[in-house]
Structures are given as structure tokens and as C-alpha cells.
Amino acid sequence: MGKKYTWEIISTAIAFFLIGLCNNYGYVIMLSAAEDILSQQQHKNKSTTVDVCDPVITGRHCKPPTAEVLLSDNLPSLLVKLTFPFFMDRFPFGMRVAVVCILQTASYFVVAFSTSIPMSLFGVVLVSLGGGLGEITFLGLSAHYPRIAIAGWSSGTGMAGLLGSFSYAFLTEPHMANLSPKTALLIQLFIPVLFAFAYFILLSKPESIYSPTISPKTWLVPKNYDNFIVSKHRVPQRELNLSERLQLILPMLHLMIPLALVYVGEYMINQGMTQMIIFNCQDGFSLSVKSQYRWYQVLYQFGVFISRSSIKLIELPVWLLYLLPVLQLSNMVFFFFDALYWFVPHIAIIFVLIIFEGLFGGSAYVNTFHKLHNMVAPDVREYCLSAASMGDSIGVNFAAGVSIPLHYWMCAQPQPR
Numbered sequence: 001m002g003k004k005y006t007w008e009i010i011s012t013a014i015a016f017f018l019i020g021l022c023n024n025y026g027y028v029i030m031l032s033a034a035e036d037i038l039s040q041q042q043h044k045n046k047s048t049t050v051d052v053c054d055p056v057i058t059g060r061h062c063k064p065p066t067a068e069v070l071l072s073d074n075l076p077s078l079l080v081k082l083t084f085p086f087f088m089d090r091f092p093f094g095m096r097v098a099v100v101c102i103l104q105t106a107s108y109f110v111v112a113f114s115t116s117i118p119m120s121l122f123g124v125v126l127v128s129l130g131g132g133l134g135e136i137t138f139l140g141l142s143a144h145y146p147r148i149a150i151a152g153w154s155s156g157t158g159m160a161g162l163l164g165s166f167s168y169a170f171l172t173e174p175h176m177a178n179l180s181p182k183t184a185l186l187i188q189l190f191i192p193v194l195f196a197f198a199y200f201i202l203l204s205k206p207e208s209i210y211s212p213t214i215s216p217k218t219w220l221v222p223k224n225y226d227n228f229i230v231s232k233h234r235v236p237q238r239e240l241n242l243s244e245r246l247q248l249i250l251p252m253l254h255l256m257i258p259l260a261l262v263y264v265g266e267y268m269i270n271q272g273m274t275q276m277i278i279f280n281c282q283d284g285f286s287l288s289v290k291s292q293y294r295w296y297q298v299l300y301q302f303g304v305f306i307s308r309s310s311i312k313l314i315e316l317p318v319w320l321l322y323l324l325p326v327l328q329l330s331n332m333v334f335f336f337f338d339a340l341y342w343f344v345p346h347i348a349i350i351f352v353l354i355i356f357e358g359l360f361g362g363s364a365y366v367n368t369f370h371k372l373h374n375m376v377a378p379d380v381r382e383y384c385l386s387a388a389s390m391g392d393s394i395g396v397n398f399a400a401g402v403s404i405p406l407h408y409w410m411c412a413q414p415q416p417r
Contacts, residue, residue: 008204012145013152015203016138020156021163022195023134026104026127028164029188030073030111031271032297033181052174053281053288061278061289062411069271071400072124077132078393085136085386086245089237090220092212096137097199101192103130112185132393136386139369143237143382144208150373151311154366158308161301161358164188169294238379248384252376255318255368256391261325262364263395265332269357270300272403273332276339276410279347292347299351303358308366316367328360342416365392 088096103126110123142149171177171184179187205211212218223239240248249256274296278289287295331353338344369385376384 009146009148011202011204013148015198016142016145016149016152017156017159018194018198018202019134019138020153020158021160022104022156022191022198023100023131023138024157024160025164025188025191026107027073027077027131028161028297028301029168029185030069030107030124030127032165032168032294033069033111033185053284053286053291054278055281057278057280057415059415060411060413061276062407063275069121069124071397071404072121073128073131074393074396074400076125076128077135078390078397080129080132081136081387081390081393084133085140085383086242088136088386089140089383090223092210092219092221093137093141094200094211095219096133097196100130100134100137101195103127103133104192104195105189108185108189112182135389139385139389140382141209142373143378143385144206147370147373150370151309151366154311154362154369155305155309157365158301158305158362162298162305165294165297165301169291169298172294173291174288237382240380240383245383245387248376248380249387252372252384252388252391255321255371255375256388258321258325259364259368259391260395260398262328262361263392264399265325265328266357266361267396267399268332268403268406269335269354270297271400272406273335273339274350274354275407277335277342277344277350283345284347287347296350296354299354300358303355303360304362305358307359307362310363311366311370315370316363318371321364321367321371324360324364328357328364331357331360339410340413340416 107123107127107130110126111120114120114123138153139150142153167188168184169176171179171187172181177184210221275293278284278292279287284292334353338350344350368391369388372385372388373381
């Protein structure tokens with residue numbers, strides 16, 4: 001019995017790790033490719049362009065703001081999170097996962113073969129819809145499994161950031177694979193296949209998860225399904241009306257609001273300020289301006305992966321979750337003044353600070369959902385975990401909305417000495 005339970009824990013953790021990785025992978029790829037999406041449409045093959053470091057910085061880096069990609073990568077996801085938790089429990093998990101895989105696949109093709117910025121942004125919107133649906137689906141699904149599912153999911157989403165940002169940087173970096181953005185994006189098509197494998201084959205399904213057949217009559221979950229299905233990890237979920245669903249959000253706000261503030265600072269840095277922090281060859285490890293942006297993303301995601309994988313080693317107290325927004329917003333203020341005045345002498349300092357930014361953000365995410373999993377009543381846990389995910393999305397979308405005018409304002413400022 002002990003061996004069987006151990007294998008159940010291990011297989012659940014591995015499956016949720018892969019699911020988290022695949023769900024967030026496309027989101028990260030699009031943010032890593034933001035510079036290319038906005039500024040390389042006129043060059044269908046990146047190998048024909050010159051991507052080298054600048055011996056002397058002669059002006060601000062004032063291309064279209066990458067926050068436009070951030071907004072396209074998050075606003076559709078937020079709309080999904082604000083609406084779907086109120087009715088998606090009638091749709092089987094497998095059907096939702098299939099939709100997510102289709103949206104991911106379509107997004108890679110649309111962006112890879114795009115001929116204009118609007119077409120590229122439409123591809124980003126597709127991956128955002130899939131990512132948002134996937135997040136609320138799998139946070140809700142974790143209620144059917146041991147608590148290790150949350151840890152596996154969080155670690156997988158962290159690895160998605162690290163692996164996605166590094167793979168894109170490696171594939172497009174002139175000193176490495178030197179592939180075009182189009183080829184780099186098409187290579188990522190193995191991710192939706194891995195996603196389907198992780199959910200439909202690797203993850204064992206308890207009886208509490210409804211399984212439809214090919215008959216259309218079974219494509220909606222019966223309203224009374226929970227009344228006769230028993231799971232050792234999940235109690236039957238209470239049927240909730242709109243008023244009850246809204247009331248359940250209120251007790252979670254003391255954790256959702258700090259998480260949202262952490263994400264405001266986080267993405268103000270990532271898509272609002274790092275694009276404006278550039279270094280010459282001598283002070284920038286001989287990286288081009290585009291490469292600097294890509295490696296900012298890699299190091300940020302490295303910090304996120306480390307912290308999102310830490311919940312089994314370090315669980316933060318609630319008071320520290322209230323402190324993380326202060327630390328992250330302080331970090332944001334530092335980046336704002338450096339983007340304005342360029343007082344940091346070497347890119348290595350920025351690299352270190354970006355790792356800390358990722359550590360703060362990842363810690364806030366995994367600890368918030370771990371505490372919510374323990375805090376909410378078992379008979380509403382599936383809904384609450386899904387609904388709580390709107391907290392970080394609101395923070396990201398606020399940051400994206402502010403970062404766009406901030407970018408143009410900074411571009412109008414004189415170049416620092």
C-alpha cells in the first residue's frame with residue numbers, strides 16, 4: 001500500500017510538472033520573442049539582419065514597446081479568468097485541455113508565418129486564451145489530487161519560463177544557433193504534443209473527474225455528477241449561484257491583492273523598463289541590444305523557476321507575502337530610474353537584480369496558491385483556486401497598460417550622459 005501511494009504521489013507530481021510547463025511555455029515564448037515580433041516584420045529571415053553589439057550607445061532604444069505584446073499575451077487570459085470560472089465546471093477537463101492544445105498550435109503557426117504586426121499580435125492572443133483557460137483548468141483540477149499537484153504545477157510553470165526563454169534565446173542568438181524567429185517558433189510545436197501526452201496518457205484520472213464519450217450527449221458534465229462520486233482527495237463540490245461565487249472571492253482578497261501588486265512591479269520591470277536599459281559592447285558582455293533583452297528574460301525566468309519550485313523546502317509566512325510587494329515595487333523604482341538615467345555601470349548588476357525580481361514573483365505565486373489550497377473549504381476548492389488566478393492577471397494587465405505610455409514618455413526624454 002505504501003509503494004502504491006508513493007507512486008501515486010510521484011506520478012501526480014511529474015504529470016502536473018509537465019502540464020504546468022506546457023501550459024505556460026507559449027506565453028513565455030511570445031514575451032521572449034516580443035522584440036522580434038514588433039521590430040522584425042520587414043525581415044522574413046533574421047539571418048539576413050545584423051545583430052551585433054553597439055560599441056557606442058548613441059540614443060535611446062525607442063522601438064515599439066514590448067508591453068504591446070504583453071497586453072496581447074495577458075488581456076485575453078484575464079477575460080477568460082474573469083468569466084469562465086462561473087460556468088466552466090459544466091465542461092469536462094479533457095475537452096478544455098484539447099482546446100488549449102489547439103490554441104497553442106495555432107498561435108505558433110500564426111506568429112511564425114505572420115506578415116504584419118496585427119497578425120502577430122493575433123497569434124499572441126490565441127496563446128493567451130489557451131494559457132488563461134489552462135491555468136484556471138489545472139488549478140481547479142488540482143483539487144482532485146494530493147497537495148503535491150500544486151507544487152508540481154508551480155514548478156512546471158517556473159520551468160516553462162526558464163526553458164522557454166532560454167530555448168528562444170539560444171535558437172536566435174547569433175553566437176549560438178542563429179536561427180530565424182520563424183524557425184525558432186516552429187521548433188516549439190512539440191510542446192502541444194507533450195501537453196496532450198501529459199494529460200491524456202500520463203496523468204491518472206480518479207473517478208471524480210468526469211470522462212465524456214464520443215456521443216455529444218455526454219459533452220456536458222451532469223449537474224448531479226458530484227453527488228455519487230467519491231474521491232479520497234476531493235469532497236463533492238457545492239453547487240454555487242452567482243452571488244455565492246462572488247462572495248467566495250472576498251476572503252481571498254488578502255492574498256490576491258499582494259500577489260497582484262507583486263506582478264505589477266514585476267511586469268513593469270520586464271516589459272516597461274528593461275527594453276530601455278541598454279549597454280554598449282564593453283559594459284554589456286558584447287551582447288546586441290536584442291540579445292540583452294532576451295537574456296533579461298532568461299535570468300528573470302531562472303529566478304521564477306527556483307522560487308516556484310521551493311514550496312516543499314521553504315513555505316513563507318503570510319506576513320512575508322505582504323512584504324513581497326514592497327520589495328518588488330522598490331525593485332521597480334530602481335529599474336525606473338536606471339532606465340531614465342543609465343547610472344548602472346555594467347549589465348551584470350542588472351542581471352543579478354532581475355534574478356531577484358524573478359525570485360520575488362515566483363515566491364508570491366506558489367505560496368499564495370499553496371495557502372489558498374489549505375484555506376478554502378474543500379467543497380468549494382475547485383472554484384476558488386480557479387477564480388483566485390485572476391489576481392496575478394489583473395496585476396500583469398495593469399502593468400502592461402501603464403508600460404505603453406511610460407515607454408513613449410521615456411523615449412521623449414533626453415539621452416543621459
